[in-house]
Amino acid sequence: MISKSIKNNFPFFNEQGKNIAYLDNAASSQTPQAVIDGMNAYYSKFRANIHRGLYDASEKASAAYEDARAKIARFIGGDPKEIIFTAGATASSNILITMLDNSVLPNPFVSGDEVVTTVMEHHSSLIPLQKLAERKKLKLKYLDILKGGVSLDYEEAEKMITAKTKIVSVCLASNVTGEINDVARIAKVAHTYGAIVICDATAAVGHIPIDVKTLGVDFLYFSGHKICGPTGIGILWGKKELLNILEPGIYGGGMVSEISKEGAKWKEAPMRFEAGTPNIAGVIGLGDAIDYLEAIGIQNIRAHNVSLIKKTFAELEKISGIQIVAEKNAEKNIGIISFLLEGIHPHDIAEILSKEGVAIRAGYHCAVPLHRALNISGTARASFYFYNTEEDIDALIKGIKIAKGVFRK
Amino acid sequence: MNENIYQENIIDHNAHPHNKRIISGAREEAGIRNPLCGDNIILQICFDRTGSVSDVAFQGEGCAISQAGLSMLTDKIKGLNLNQLKLLSPGDIYTMLGVPISPSRANCALLGYAALEKILKNIPAKK
């Protein structure tokens, strides 16, 4: 287990008290001092625009920005030229779909072609696909979960993906059930038909090691704020061969190699996709967050989370009237457990827990289709990261018992 | 003030909500979704010839605050006429609930009130 003293790295815990059980990490993680310092250094010591000025501050800012790109590339097994900075996972998903929509693909979309996604996608991954399907007259197909479980139906995937499939989009982990998906298995099938494979890694990154080559996907994205980075920053990774044939998703300064009254030509990736002044401090902060996580070790973070998940499953199971919306296998869980209590609305659970110093989330978690597939309305969700402790779990369990007491009638 | 919003009356209304049923063929009804959690409720009202509420009911699941709010609101508006309905304000709902409602729970507390407003808005258009 990671030492409890890790909380000292986070000003949030000094402010809110070390005993707050912050179990809403799937919504956003906390920020270590190192990340705040990195961003402050930019604003206070070398603030300037990047890739433009010929003076010291601008060169420093540009170097810090590109240094972060290299770190992130290494972190997911990609090449720096394959990392596009965005405003977060939502922006990545939207920009990617616009890029594909704007481009003449080697294997172009034809009316009646199919897009395959899953019922467990976050709305930010799903809605851009729905709109693309609408515009290009594609058929959007949903891979379901197994009856009575939360795991994807992989055998069905193998039937659903065909020569008609142009895009397959699947998240690496569900932000509701915590289920880690076998993306590599799905990508392999998709590639036998030449489909483009997109992976939303937002709930998984920073929790398990990620290697884009092992996953075998074409595009992958995530937000920085769920892995100790700042808000408003994220990345889109894409295979070089694909990026260099794609049209930009947004247009503006810093992306053109040539421009005239008649039109413009683009720089190579990734610059062609980063029009405008980016979130420079955000990029630097995300780079520092990755340094911070790597210093702890992703394997250590994973081991810590697995032990917390095991304990949480064991404790929750002892509570009568609870329904755990997850596969009770810690090895397949990213660190997210959603649950229902008989006769108590998730919202009321969250409110009572908050009075007990336990921060969880209640609702649909931007994944309504999954809740429909599970035939439930909202859930209460506890989500863990490496600074959580066994005491946090004790506080969660105690809070749930208090909620049950309040509603005992 | 007592910080605890889960007072006996809230818990009671939640466990045994008043007027939670379906009125078949109600003329006036409105569905509304709680933007916070996505829960859906439907409020139905029947008016008699004099323009007063002769029957009222609601359906749909939700948190204890929204269920108690609906239960109390539906009790309160029975027999009121249109003008009296229009004079109701969010403050009346908070008073009925009688517990401190934080800004984050205002949507829950006022879910029934919002449905009532929707119904009232539609009425002059019809007449």
Ligand SMILES: Cc1ncc(COP(=O)(O)O)c(C=O)c1O
């Ligand atoms: C799986 C998943 N995808 C995408 C997102 C969207 O991330 P953001 O709101 O940072 O754009 C989230 C965050 O809630 C998520 O959990």
